[in-house]
Amino acid sequence: MGSPAGIRAADAIVVGAGPNGLAAAVILARAGLAVRVIEGAPTVGGGCRTQELTLPGFQHDVCSAVHPLAASSPFFQTIDLAALGATLRTPKVAFAHPLDGGRAAYVAGSVEETAGGLGADGPSYRRLLGPLVRDAPHTLPEILTPIGRSVPGHPLALARFGRDGVLPATRLARRFKTEEARGLLAGVAAHAMLPLSAPGTGGFGLTLTMIAHAVGWPLVEGGSARLIDALVAELTSLGGQVETGRWVRSLDSLPPARAVLLDVTPRQLAAMAGGSIPGWQGKALARFRYGPGVCKVDWALSGPVPWEAAPCREAGTVHLGGTLAEVARSEEEVNAGQHAERPYCLVAQPGVVDPTRAPAGQHTLWGYCHVPSGSDVDMSGRIEEQIERFAPGFRDLILARSVRTATDMERYNPNYVGGDINSGAGTLAQTFCRPTPRWNPYKTPLTGVYLCGASTAPGGGVHGMCGNGAARAALADLGVKTPR
Numbered sequence: 001m002g003s004p005a006g007i008r009a010a011d012a013i014v015v016g017a018g019p020n021g022l023a024a025a026v027i028l029a030r031a032g033l034a035v036r037v038i039e040g041a042p043t044v045g046g047g048c049r050t051q052e053l054t055l056p057g058f059q060h061d062v063c064s065a066v067h068p069l070a071a072s073s074p075f076f077q078t079i080d081l082a083a084l085g086a087t088l089r090t091p092k093v094a095f096a097h098p099l100d101g102g103r104a105a106y107v108a109g110s111v112e113e114t115a116g117g118l119g120a121d122g123p124s125y126r127r128l129l130g131p132l133v134r135d136a137p138h139t140l141p142e143i144l145t146p147i148g149r150s151v152p153g154h155p156l157a158l159a160r161f162g163r164d165g166v167l168p169a170t171r172l173a174r175r176f177k178t179e180e181a182r183g184l185l186a187g188v189a190a191h192a193m194l195p196l197s198a199p200g201t202g203g204f205g206l207t208l209t210m211i212a213h214a215v216g217w218p219l220v221e222g223g224s225a226r227l228i229d230a231l232v233a234e235l236t237s238l239g240g241q242v243e244t245g246r247w248v249r250s251l252d253s254l255p256p257a258r259a260v261l262l263d264v265t266p267r268q269l270a271a272m273a274g275g276s277i278p279g280w281q282g283k284a285l286a287r288f289r290y291g292p293g294v295c296k297v298d299w300a301l302s303g304p305v306p307w308e309a310a311p312c313r314e315a316g317t318v319h320l321g322g323t324l325a326e327v328a329r330s331e332e333e334v335n336a337g338q339h340a341e342r343p344y345c346l347v348a349q350p351g352v353v354d355p356t357r358a359p360a361g362q363h364t365l366w367g368y369c370h371v372p373s374g375s376d377v378d379m380s381g382r383i384e385e386q387i388e389r390f391a392p393g394f395r396d397l398i399l400a401r402s403v404r405t406a407t408d409m410e411r412y413n414p415n416y417v418g419g420d421i422n423s424g425a426g427t428l429a430q431t432f433c434r435p436t437p438r439w440n441p442y443k444t445p446l447t448g449v450y451l452c453g454a455s456t457a458p459g460g461g462v463h464g465m466c467g468n469g470a471a472r473a474a475l476a477d478l479g480v481k482t483p484r
């Protein structure tokens with residue numbers, strides 16, 4: 001296929017304009033390469049788009065909404081987001097976890113402030129999170145880069161994190177006695193999409209909580225798509241080019257380039273390479289495991305959610321599901337291939353910090369629950385039941401809703417295999433070796449071809465660090481000096 005008019009020959013081609021594809025393109029362009037990004041969908045952004053999914057004037061984040069990972073990402077710190085039109089708005093309460101009877105636990109501000117709200121578990125929280133948050137400026141950049149690729153700059157801090165981080169959330173929760181603190185930990189650890197008895201789920205919860213204290217859990221004014229607009233602006237200012245509406249089915253269809261970076265998962269890499277990848281790494285890529293899916297719901301509301309517990313009304317994110325035992329059961333069921341009757345749900349309320357998302361006085365609400373891979377079950381009724389449980393009267397506010405099942409998710413973006421929003425299970429093995437046990441996780445056995453999406457280290461989320469790592473691997477192979 002020839003280049004469309006106006007598109008020049010490229011040193012590097014990036015397939016997929018998600019946050020990682022664009023991050024890779026920015027790093028390559030900063031190093032002086034002519035970069036061309038090819039995106040299959042009609043618009044750029046991948047899991048970071050904003051659209052009027054329900055009613056005119058209601059701007060919904062189609063996928064990612066809450067950005068602790070962007071806020072703490074070394075890559076995003078090199079982009080002047082505010083100057084490029086992306087303003088992060090940080091809610092007072094990062095995340096809240098309601099329990100029956102109008103109770104709630106929450107993470108807000110400092111470790112001290114949060115411990116103060118946890119009653120009898122305040123001292124345990126202070127002991128667990130205090131040292132981790134103190135070390136966060138050293139450990140977070142290391143957690144967000146491939147583990148083991150370089151000598152850690154702060155081995156003691158990393159070891160301290162690792163000692164607790166490898167534990168299952170259910171085990172870590174034994175440090176607490178109250179339902180509030182145990183529920184709080186379960187809610188944040190369940191982002192892992194694994195049974196809470198799985199090793200490493202404690203680490204998921206601790207990392208996200210550390211970030212909440214270190215930089216907060218911001219949302220983007222106007223919607224997550226503004227982050228993508230900022231990356232595209234940075235890229236085009238460096239001469240990079242972006243083409244949309246062209247799905248790449250085969251590597252042979254790409255114009256010649258010195259490096260090809262693919263913002264896709266191992267499954268699509270194999271298809272693009274003609275069915276299989278040679279050698280041991282090909283076998284390892286074929287064994288790459290995908291996690292459960294999600295069923296996502298967006299609502300247009302006539303007012304704010306009437307949460308019984310006050311902290312939930314100020315929280316950007318609310319974790320629903322009740323006690324640790326209930327959340328653990330929900331995640332257990334999903335990972336065993338069942339749909340939870342009372343699902344653990346993640347809910348984000350942009351209106352807490354961003355009145356621009358909906359007409360005056362009205363609100364958008366974003367939420368999802370985990371479901372078995374490939375599910376086509378509409379879980380909106382069960383999700384609304386959980387919201388209503390902690391916010392009686394919620395249903396009366398619904399003006400419109402948009403639902404995407406796990407199969408819809410994969411149809412929307414082929415990287416969400418079976419509806420897996422992280423493009424690969426976050427098991428401990430796939431945290432250390434993502435996607436395969438290789439020193440450089442971005443290289444493939446195909447010369448000049450790299451994986452740069454969320455199936456590589458450090459995994460899912462809008463942080464751009466997979467793209468950053470893959471671009472640096474490609475530049476090293478090309479013998480081009482890497483930018484700072």
Ligand SMILES: Cc1cc2nc3c(=O)[nH]c(=O)nc-3n(C[C@H](O)[C@H](O)[C@H](O)COP(=O)(O)OP(=O)(O)OC[C@H]3O[C@@H](n4cnc5c(N)ncnc54)[C@H](O)[C@@H]3O)c2cc1C
Nearest residue numbers: 016018019020040046047063064065066248453454461462
């Ligand atoms: C419902 C949902 C909620 C989420 N919530 C959050 C959140 O709150 N915070 C957070 O940090 N993360 C969240 N995530 C995860 C986050 O969106 C992803 O981990 C992130 O977008 C991954 O970025 P990526 O660039 O690796 O891939 P993607 O964002 O998936 O982008 C890949 C791009 O490549 C394109 N593409 C794929 N194959 C081809 C092909 N063959 N040819 C051409 N183009 C192709 C796709 O169309 C897509 O645009 C959420 C995801 C979902 C789905």
